[in-house]
Amino acid sequence: MAETKHLxxxxxxxxxxxxxxxxxxxxxxxxxQSFIPQARGPVAKRLESSVTVHGRTRNDPYAWMKDEAWQxxxxxxxxxxxxxxxxxxxxxxxxxxxxxxxxxxxxxxxAEMKARIKEDDATVPSADGAFAYYRKFKTGGQYPIxxxxxxxxxxxxxxxxxxxxxxGDALAEGAAYFAFATVAHSPDHQWLGYATxxxxxxxxxxxxxxxxxxxxAPDVLERTYGEFVWAADxxxxxxxWRDDNNRPSRIYRHxxxxxxxxxxxxxxxxxxxxxxxxxxxxxxRFILLSxxxxxxxxxxxxxxxxxxxxxxxxxxxxxxxxxxxTDFDGQFVIRTNADGAKDFKLMRAPYSASSRSDWxxxxxxxxxxxxxxxxxxxxxxxxxxxxxxxxxxxxRDRASGTEHEVAFLxxxxxxxxxxxxxxxxxxxxxxxxxxxxxxxxxxxDMAARSRxxxxxxxxxxxxxxxxxxxxxxxAIAEDGAQVPVTILRRTDMMLDGTAxxxxxxxxxxxxxxPTGFRSNWLSLADRGWVVAWAHIRGGKDKGYDWYLxxxxxxxxxTFKDFVAAGExxxxxxxxxxxxxxxxxxxxxxxxxxxxxxxxxxxxAGVIAAVPFVDVINTMSDxxxxxxxxxxxxxxxPLESAEEYEWIAAYSPYDNVADRPYPPIFATAGLSDPRxxxxxxxxxxxxxxxxxxxxxxxxxxxxxxxxxGGASGxxxxxxxxxxxxxxxxxxxxxRPVQTKEPTR
Numbered sequence: 051m052a053e054t055k056h057l058x059x060x061x062x063x064x065x066x067x068x069x070x071x072x073x074x075x076x077x078x079x080x081x082x083q084s085f086i087p088q089a090r091g092p093v094a095k096r097l098e099s100s101v102t103v104h105g106r107t108r109n110d111p112y113a114w115m116k117d118e119a120w121q122x123x124x125x126x127x128x129x130x131x132x133x134x135x136x137x138x139x140x141x142x143x144x145x146x147x148x149x150x151x152x153x154x155x156x157x158x159x160x161a162e163m164k165a166r167i168k169e170d171d172a173t174v175p176s177a178d179g180a181f182a183y184y185r186k187f188k189t190g191g192q193y194p195i196x197x198x199x200x201x202x203x204x205x206x207x208x209x210x211x212x213x214x215x216x217x218g219d220a221l222a223e224g225a226a227y228f229a230f231a232t233v234a235h236s237p238d239h240q241w242l243g244y245a246t247x248x249x250x251x252x253x254x255x256x257x258x259x260x261x262x263x264x265x266x267a268p269d270v271l272e273r274t275y276g277e278f279v280w281a282a283d284x285x286x287x288x289x290x291w292r293d294d295n296n297r298p299s300r301i302y303r304h305x306x307x308x309x310x311x312x313x314x315x316x317x318x319x320x321x322x323x324x325x326x327x328x329x330x331x332x333x334x335r336f337i338l339l340s341x342x343x344x345x346x347x348x349x350x351x352x353x354x355x356x357x358x359x360x361x362x363x364x365x366x367x368x369x370x371x372x373x374x375x376t377d378f379d380g381q382f383v384i385r386t387n388a389d390g391a392k393d394f395k396l397m398r399a400p401y402s403a404s405s406r407s408d409w410x411x412x413x414x415x416x417x418x419x420x421x422x423x424x425x426x427x428x429x430x431x432x433x434x435x436x437x438x439x440x441x442x443x444x445x446r447d448r449a450s451g452t453e454h455e456v457a458f459l460x461x462x463x464x465x466x467x468x469x470x471x472x473x474x475x476x477x478x479x480x481x482x483x484x485x486x487x488x489x490x491x492x493x494x495d496m497a498a499r500s501r502x503x504x505x506x507x508x509x510x511x512x513x514x515x516x517x518x519x520x521x522x523x524x525a526i527a528e529d530g531a532q533v534p535v536t537i538l539r540r541t542d543m544m545l546d547g548t549a550x551x552x553x554x555x556x557x558x559x560x561x562x563x564p565t566g567f568r569s570n571w572l573s574l575a576d577r578g579w580v581v582a583w584a585h586i587r588g589g590k591d592k593g594y595d596w597y598l599x600x601x602x603x604x605x606x607x608t609f610k611d612f613v614a615a616g617e618x619x620x621x622x623x624x625x626x627x628x629x630x631x632x633x634x635x636x637x638x639x640x641x642x643x644x645x646x647x648x649x650x651x652x653x654a655g656v657i658a659a660v661p662f663v664d665v666i667n668t669m670s671d672x673x674x675x676x677x678x679x680x681x682x683x684x685x686x687p688l689e690s691a692e693e694y695e696w697i698a699a700y701s702p703y704d705n706v707a708d709r710p711y712p713p714i715f716a717t718a719g720l721s722d723p724r725x726x727x728x729x730x731x732x733x734x735x736x737x738x739x740x741x742x743x744x745x746x747x748x749x750x751x752x753x754x755x756x757x758g759g760a761s762g763x764x765x766x767x768x769x770x771x772x773x774x775x776x777x778x779x780x781x782x783x784r785p786v787q788t789k790e791p792t793r
Contacts, residue, residue: 090738090742090745090746090747091141091144091734091738091745091746091747091748092137092140092141092144093735093738093739094112094115094137094731094735094738094739095114096111096112096739097111097112097113097114098111099111099113099114101667101670103670103687103688103694104691104694105691106691106694106695106698108666108698108704110667110732111736112728112731112732112735112736113667113732114133114134115134115137115728115731115732115735116726116728117130117131117134117728118131119131120726121294121295121296123720123721124249124251124253124296124721124722124723124756125249125251125253125721126249127249127720127721127753127754130720134728137731138718138720138727138731138749138751138753139753141731141734141748141749141750141751142749142750142751142753144748144749145748145749145750148746148748149715149748149772149775149776149779151779152772152775152776152778152779155775155778155779156768156771156772156775157771159573159770159771159774159775160767160768160771162511162572162573163569163570163573163767163770163771164764164767165510165511166509166510166511166513166569166570166572167510167569167763167767168507168508168509168510169187169188169189169190169191170186170187170188170189171186171187171508172184172185172186172187173185173186173491174479174491174504174505175198175199175201175208176468176470176471176479177201177203177206177470177471177472178201178235178239178470178471178472179201179203179239179471180200180201180203180239181198181199181200181201181239182198182199182200182201182208183196183197183198183235183471184196184197184198184199185197187763188219191218191219192218192219192222192761192762192763192764192765193218193219193221193222193228193230193761193762193763194218194230195214195216195217195218195219196214196215196216196218196233196242196244197212197213197214197215198212198213198215198235198239198261199211199212199213213261214264215235215242215259215261215264216233216242216244216259218230221246222761222762225248226754226755227247227248227249227250227721227754227755227756227760227761228246228247228248228761228762229246229247229250229758229761230244230245230246231245231246231247231254231275231276231277232244232245232256232276232277232278233245234278234279234280235261235280236280236284236285237280237282237284237334238284239261240260240261240262240284241258241259241260241261241267241284241306242258242259242261243256243257243258243259243278243280243287244256244257244259245257245274245276245277245278247276249721249756250719250720250721250722250752250754250755250756250757250758250761251296251721251722251723251756252275252276252292252296252723252756252757253272253273253274253292253296254274254275254276255270255271255272255274256270256271256274256276256278256287256289257269257270257271258287258306267306267307269304269306269307269308269310270310271287271289271302271304271310271313272310273291273292274289274290274291274292275289275290275291275292275298275326275327276290277289277290277298277327277328278290278328279328279329279330279337281337281354281355281357282334282354282355282357283355283357285305285306285307286303286304286305286306286357286358287303287304287305287306288301288302288303288304288316288328288337288339288352288357289301289302289304289328290326290327290328295322295673295674295675296675296723297322297325297675298325298326298327299318299319299322299325299326300315300317300318300319300326301315301316301317301318301326301328301339302314302315302316303316303357303358316339316352316361317339317350317361319341321341321678322672322678322679323343323678323679323681323682324341324342324343324346324348324367324679325341325342325343325679326339326340326341327340327342328340330354331375331376331377331426332376332377332425332426332427332469332473333376333377333378333426333428333473334354334473335353335354335355335377336351336352336353336354336377337351337352337353337354337357338350338351338375339351339352339361340374341367342372342679343678343679343680343682344559344560344679344680344682344683345369345370345372345682345683346367346368346369346370346371346372346682347367347371347372347373347374348363348364348365348366348367349363349364349365349373349374349375350362350363350364351364362404363404364382364384364399364403364404365403365404365405365406365408365409366405368388368406370387370682371386371387371388371406372386372387372394373385373386373387373388374386375399376424376425376426377426378426378431378448379431379448380401381398381399381400381401382398382399382400382401382403383396383397383398383412383424383426383431384396384397384398384399384409385421385423385424386409387594388406388409389415390415391415392415392417392593392594392595392598393415393416393417393418393419393420393421393593393594393595394415394420394421394422394594395411395412395413395414395415395421396411396412396413396421396424396433397409397410397411397412398410398411398412413433413446417593418437418438418592418593419435419436419437419593420435420436420437420590420593420594421433421434421435422434422435422436422441422562422590423467425467425469425478426473427473427474427475427476427478427496428448428473428474428475429447429448429449429474429476429496429497430445430446430447430448430476430478430496431445431446431448432444432445432446432467432478432496433446434465434466434467436562436590436591436593438534438591438592439462439522439534439536439562439565439585439591439592440462440463441463441464441465441466441564442455442456442458442465443455443456443465443467443478443480444456445478445496447496447497454499456478456480456494456501458482460484460487460520461520461521461522462484462485462520462521462522462536462565463482463483463484463487463565463566464481464482464483464484464564464565464566464567465480465481465482465564466480466481466564467479467480468480468481468491476495476496476497476498477493477494477495477496478493478494478496479491479492479493479494479504480492480494483507483566483567484520484565484566484567485518485520485536485538485565485566485567485568485571485581486515486517486518486519486520486538486567487515487567488506488507488508488509488513488515488567488569489506489507489566489567490503490505490506490507491503491504491505491506492504507567509569513569513572516541517540517541517542518538518539518540518541518575519537519538519539519540519541520536520537520538521536521537521539522534522535522536522537523535523537523618523622524618525584525611525614525615525617525618526614526618527587527607527610527611527614528610528614529607529610531587531599531607531611533584533585533586533587533611533614533615533618534584534585534591534592535582535583535584535585535615535618535619536565536582536583536585537580537581537582537624538571538575538580538581538582539575539579539580539581539624540575540576540578543578543580545623545624546623547620547623547624547625547626548626549578549579549580549624549625549629550578550579550580550625550629550630550631550654550781551579551580551581551582551619551624551625551629551630551631552571552574552579552580552581552582552630552631552633552777553582553583553584553612553615553616553619553630553631553632553633554581554582554583554584554632554633554634554638555583555584555585555586555611555612555615555632555634555638555641555642556586556588556589556634556635556637556638556641557584557586557587557588557589557600557608557611557612557637557638557641558588558589558600558601558608558637558638558640558641558683559588559637559683560588560589560590560594560597561589561590562589562590562591563583563589565583570767570770570774573774574774574777577778580619580624580625582615582619582624584611584612584615586600586607586608586611586612586615586641587599587600587604587607587608587611588600588601588605588607588608601683601684602683602684602685602693602696603685603692603693603696605684605696605697605700606699606700608641608644609641609644609645609648609700610648612632612641612642612645613645613648613649613652616630616632616645616649616652616653617652620652627651627652628651628652628653628654628712628784629654629781629784630652630653630654631653631654631655631656631657631777631780631781632645632646632653632655632656632657633656633657633659633773633777634657634658634659634661635658635659635660635661636659636660636661636662636724636725636757637662638659638661639658639659639660639661639662639663639716639725639730640661640662640663640665640702642656642657642658642661643656643658643661643663643702643703643733644700644702644705646702646711646712646714647700647702647705647706647707647709650709650710650711650712650744651710653712654712654713654780654781654783654784655712655713655714655715655776655777655780655781656711656712656713656714656715657715657773657776657777658714658715658716658717658730659716659717659759659773660717660718660719660722660724660725660730660757660759661702661716661725661729661730661733662725662729663701663702663703663729663730663732663733664701664702664703664704664728664729664732664733665684665697665700665701665702665703665704666687666694666697666698666701666703666704667703668726668729669681669684669685669686669687669697670687670688672688674726675723675724676723676724684696684697685697702733703729703732703733703736706733706736706737706740706741707740707741708740708741708743708744709741709744710741710744711737711741711744711745711747712744712745712780712784713745713746713747713748713776713779713780713783714734714737714745714747714748715748715750715773715776715780716730716733716734716747716748716749716750717730717749717750717751717752717759717769717773718730718731718749718750718751718752719751719752719755719756719757719758719759720751720752720753720754720755720756721754721755721756722755722756722757723756723757724756724757725757727751730749730751731749731751734747734748734749748776750772752769
């Protein structure tokens with residue numbers, strides 16, 4: 051079984067002060083002048099601060115919001131400097147004071163979203179020898195429970211009673227935050243390893259539980275990345291350790307029952323721009339040690355049955371050459387963009403390979419057909435491909451070399467192969483959904499080319515896919531690029547331009563965000579909203595070139611594409627200008643922040659979840675966890691004046707001006723190691739100062755969580771309900787135009 055990860059009294063006082071200020075419209079000056087709550091929100095103090103790089107000076111009057119001891123804050127949020135804490139709590143109080151009027155709507159939205167969740171749901175059991183492993187929830191439970199049952203391989207049936215291995219609700223009891231990373235059983239089924247985080251800082255502790263007794267061993271592996279793998283002996287564990295800057299920089303070997311202080315350092319990465327990770331091939335023959343930045347990768351292998359063997363390099367890293375590998379047909383199969391294969395190709399190499407000279411072509415490069423991944427079985431190799439923002443699965447027969455596609459008919463959908471434990475099998479399991487079709491788990495017989503539906507996601511409150519239309523339109527960007535936009539709407543919605551719309555996007559790191567079933571979207575669609583997703587450049591939706599056209603010096607294309615997607619909704623009479631709420635998280639928060647600077651009149655509101663908006667300052671701070679690894683993605687403003695200019699031209703925080711911004715709702719996580727809390731805090735403060743007549747602007751900081759927001763499935767729904775209530779509240783401030791405005 052494996053699960054891998056890819057917020058007192060003072061708050062009440064501050065909320066009361068903010069509410070009083072809102073009602074009487076006066077300023078309340080705090081004793082230390084750190085902030086001044088007023089009718090449009092807390093006004094943060096401004097302290098003179100400037101930085102000069104490459105002869106360019108930038109002012110940063112809110113730099114004080116970054117706690118000098120930020121590393122300590124991530125591990126223990128209680129040590130946050132008091133003036134910063136007071137300001138964040140004042141911002142939270144302002145959110146409650148103003149958006150508190152939407153509380154009944156938030157409660158209604160939450161109830162709707164919760165009613166679509168089967169509370170005692172469970173995954174389809176995955177067979178591994180004499181057991182089948184699965185994950186489930188109990189009614190009212192917030193966290194997953196990992197369990198197994200005896201399995202009969204011949205009849206392919208679960209035959210035994212359930213054994214609960216790890217109960218997330220029990221582990222999380224009394225904790226403000228709780229999250230699992232990797233959860234994996236040993237090859238002999240005697241042990242279960244599980245990694246947990248109680249801060250949201252993504253420093254995970256790994257523990258080991260005896261499957262038969264339910265007792266934890268004394269071994270505790272601390273300060274880990276949450277990733278670990280078992281060797282074949284079921285007692286040796288490899289894991290990734292984090293340094294003080296929250297970077298996964300070392301891989302250790304631990305032996306169950308031994309003192310963790312004696313763990314052996316297997317590999318250490320000296321380049322802060324490369325992060326380490328672990329894996330194992332589907333055959334379980336090799337343990338994989340990987341080092342990656344965003345454009346370059348390097349891999350080493352250790353035989354799983356000889357865990358004390360030194361890791362062996364497959365091919366040394368070469369700038370802008372990516373590769374990964376698996377074990378198939380007595381050799382390595384390598385997915386790579388080497389030799390100009392932008393959309394990747396497959397190559398073969400003997401187990402003894404130690405350089406790229408040992409690789410031979412296997413599946414050729416096809417421009418526009420992006421090979422996203424592969425999954426190996428004894429007699430079959432599965433490729434996951436993406437063509438024009440639509441995924442597909444290609445199955446190759448080892449013996450004959452013939453290939454066939456697993457076909458699907460909808461115009462937009464999400465498709466993902468589900469790795470299992472059985473290597474000598476013809477069964478491919480995959481998850482399929484579309485914006486209107488709830489998730490379906492299928493077992494596909496690759497030899498017989500037949501499929502069996504194992505599970506359809508149940509919507510207890512009821513759902514009819516025929517009530518909704520899923521469409522794909524093309525937006526035309528400024529340079530003529532065709533940007534796919536996926537749309538969900540009700541069949542009875544009139545296309546007269548009066549509907550409100552939620553427009554989402556991401557567009558960074560080459561990430562392809564699938565447009566599958568998201569039950570929360572229905573709460574807007576059922577209220578007559580159009581819900582749209584823009585497949586903008588910076589992702590790989592249309593191939594690797596689509597990614598390259600939205601990064602570094604071409605990053606502005608990402609923002610232009612998003613604005614073009616909004617304009618396309620207007621041109622095709624889905625909505626009117628000013629009737630779109632933009633939504634994005636993390637790098638998607640950068641997207642909506644930059645889009646608001648570029649075209650504020652297009653939007654009725656902006657939802658920016660943990661937004662990466664202080665780009666130039668963050669990419670100039672080499673001590674932050676993600677900065678060195680992300681220089682290939684954004685540019686290095688410390689080393690290059692040209693790259694400084696790229697970033698400075700779009701960084702949302704640095705490009706705020708007195709524009710007619712719509713209402714903006716930003717969120718932050720105090721222990722977030724990915725987008726630090728001060729980024730959205732500084733952005734909101736500058737918006738409030740530089741564009742005081744626009745907005746209003748809201749900042750909700752989760753004081754007990756990190757990048758993913760609140761932990762627990764229902765707590766997360768509360769946050770989503772608040773965001774959607776904000777969207778509806780903001781839209782009500784933008785009335786429908788009954789006639790075209792005069793120019």
